[in-house]
Amino acid sequence: METGLPVEQFDYDDEYLRNEGRRRADCERSNYFPLWKQLVNLIRSVGVPERPDVLEIGCGSGQLAQLLLREFDPEYVGVDRSSVAIRWAKELNPGDADRFVLGRVEDQKALLGRSWWAVIAMEALEHLVDDLSVLARLRRGTRVFFSVPTFTHPSHARYFTSEVETREYYERKLSIRYIEPVAVGRGLWLCAGATQ
Numbered sequence: 001m002e003t004g005l006p007v008e009q010f011d012y013d014d015e016y017l018r019n020e021g022r023r024r025a026d027c028e029r030s031n032y033f034p035l036w037k038q039l040v041n042l043i044r045s046v047g048v049p050e051r052p053d054v055l056e057i058g059c060g061s062g063q064l065a066q067l068l069l070r071e072f073d074p075e076y077v078g079v080d081r082s083s084v085a086i087r088w089a090k091e092l093n094p095g096d097a098d099r100f101v102l103g104r105v106e107d108q109k110a111l112l113g114r115s116w117w118a119v120i121a122m123e124a125l126e127h128l129v130d131d132l133s134v135l136a137r138l139r140r141g142t143r144v145f146f147s148v149p150t151f152t153h154p155s156h157a158r159y160f161t162s163e164v165e166t167r168e169y170y171e172r173k174l175s176i177r178y179i180e181p182v183a184v185g186r187g188l189w190l191c192a193g194a195t196q
């Protein structure tokens with residue numbers, strides 16, 4: 001469901017600063033850790049090559065990156081528009097600080113046009129005014145692992161109240177092969193697919 005909210009104006013830096021304790025903690029201490037473990041198992045289930053190229057859209061403060069770097073030793077790049085989040089991501093992953101890019105994903109022409117084994121976007125696509133256009137810029141056959149919310153919020157351009165609604169929306173750009181409801185936070189859909 002499209003919310004019509006002015007999400008481009010949402011102040012992500014302020015949101016991070018107001019939630020510093022949980023946003024700066026190691027990944028295990030986040031209440032999203034069960035979701036990230038489920039994501040790791042889902043990624044593993046498709047058979048991961050050595051040193052996979054992985055792009056994370058909306059990487060936030062680098063908590064999922066910490067887990068992905070540990071589990072898969074990927075050639076990882078994370079992009080996020082919040083300067084506070086990117087600074088904390090670098091601090092949380094000091095050996096991989098140069099992998100975090102500050103900016104709007106829509107402006108990352110080189111990154112979006114590159115070949116990736118997988119693109120990951122957890123609680124991120126709903127913040128983009130036109131997420132389908134971003135997905136359309138990825139190379140054909142790119143695996144996409146993502147989660148989207150079941151609820152509205154001032155930073156959400158859209159949310160999804162059913163599996164059918166989620167599938168119908170994302171099947172405009174992806175071949176969806178997995179959708180599962182996850183009871184983390186206020187509820188979300190964990191999804192996997194590939195660009196067409």
Ligand SMILES: C[S@@+](CC[C@H](N)C(=O)[O-])C[C@H]1O[C@@H](n2cnc3c(N)ncnc32)[C@H](O)[C@@H]1O
Binds near residue numbers: 032063103122
């Ligand atoms: C709800 S947070 C999720 C962060 C992280 N993926 C997680 O699961 O903890 C959404 C993130 O998307 C980022 N974001 C929003 N719009 C963006 C855009 N246009 N380009 C890049 N990042 C964006 C925000 O700064 C924020 O870090």
